[in-house]
Amino acid sequence: MTIVREIAGQEHDHVLAFRDEATGLNGFLAIHSLKAGPAVGGVRIQPYRSDLAALTDALRLSRAMTYKVALAELPCGGGKAVIVDHPGFKREAAMQEFGRFVEQCGGRFFTGPDAGVTAEDMVQVRSTTKYCADETSPELGDLAVHTAMGVWHAMRICLAAAKIEEPVVAIQGVGSVGMQLARILHENGCELIVADTNRKRARAAAKEFGAEMVSTDEIVSAICNVFAPCAMGGVISAESIPTLKARVICGSANNVLNAPEDGDELHRLGILYAPDYLANAGGIIRGAEYYFQHRKDSRASIERIGSRMQKVIELSVARDRGTSRIADELAEGLWKHPAHPAGQVRATQGAASPIVDLAAARAKRPVQPGANQTLAPAPPQGVRRDVIPGASRGAARDKRRRATHKRRRRDRIPID
Ligand code: NAI
Secondary structure (H helix, E strand, C coil): CCEEEEECCCCCCEEEEEEECCCCEEEEEEECCCCCCCEECCEEEECCCCHHHHHHHHHHHHHHHHHHHHHCCCCCEEEEEEEECCCCCCHHHHHHHHHHHHHHCCCCEEECECCCCCHHHHHHHHCCCCCECCCCCCCCCCHHHHHHHHHHHHHHHHHHHCCCCCCEEEEECCCHHHHHHHHHHHHCCCEEEEECCCHHHHHHHHHHHCCEECCCCCHHHCCCCEEEECCCCCCECCCCHHHCCCCEECCCCCCCECCHHHHHHHHHHCCEECCHHHHCCHHHHHHHHHHCCCCCCCHHHHHHHHHHHHHHHHHHHHHCCCHHHHHHHHHHHHHHCCCCHHHHHHHHCCCCCCCCCHHHHHHCCCCCCCHHHHCCCCCHHHCCHHHCCCCCCCHHHHHHHHHHHHHHHHHHCCCC
16 A cells, blocks of 8 residues: 655645555655646656655656647646655556556646656556556556657748858657657668667667767767757756857757756857757646547647747847746746636635545555556546535636637747
């Protein structure tokens, strides 16, 4: 049985520690915001060196998710779960247990894959919760492919802005997204350099796309004109910036900048940075549109990542500010704007109520493995807006307001 503890979060609506002795499950769920709708965000599994490192990652990643969904104009908030990989981690059972925990959150957190998570892990999570993206659904598709396509749309704008005609792209990490990105770039005539701590993956990319393979120490400073971070965050830092050869940085990794000032430094040096949560939003756009808005196809929405990138570049030039600062301003403007669902709820919201009612959860029968198969794709009512604290207004009024606000936002905030 998973023990859940709520930790006081400063700017987060909820921060939960979860632990299950029997399976070795140990992790954190950070819900940055429930104000605009359910919190969405992947689950990440990493061999974190400490619980504090895992918690810090969850806090930062979930905040970035709020910015990501705000900029993509999705009716959701940001969340993220992180799980500590360690020798006593009984993966299969632990992922089922994690699914039960997600189920207990009652739709306030909707998850999917992130770094370190395999398709098999997702099968286990889905066996015990319906609040998890089902990538086996052909209509939803592979989220890593959608993410990679979004990165490409941001990158092609950056290439044009930086007047790069013969792109040489150094990809750091050819996992789920990096490999798909390599495929798209190869198809679009880019030359590739790859590195991965898993040398088998790097070799596979080298073989399939004729990429040059370099060591993981060399990739950041590889001789290229585009650097595509597709592994972990914090890779652009005061130490790494002086070693960069690239004129453009655009990849899928979250929290690429080690500190906000690193974005200013890139701007000062004339290195064009595609803000991470802008460029890597393709997967979440597809997931949210599929589960919450029932759209059959999200290609046009993912393509709009390109027009957002264009807008950010134009504002960056006009205001002489780094692209990361511009993206933050736009995201905050959208999220805090009274026209945004988050802005409306904020005005009426009191303190967040406890997210997991353990007594009630224990009383409930767990979801039987495979039971969600009959529910996939998750029905719209699977994500219950009525459990969002303070958001108990009628659905019809909600819908009317969102339609009006969508119109207003379209008129007032020239993102696309
Ligand atoms: P993944 O775990 O499938 O791939 C990451 C790859 O990076 C692995 O092959 C790993 O061996 C490699 N790697 C780790 N550290 C490295 C290093 N220091 N140097 C070189 N390679 C290294 O993860 P996935 O899903 O491809 O995600 C990659 C990044 O993109 C993560 O930061 C994730 O948060 C972000 N992201 C992923 C999305 C998705 O749809 N999967 C959506 C949005 C963002």
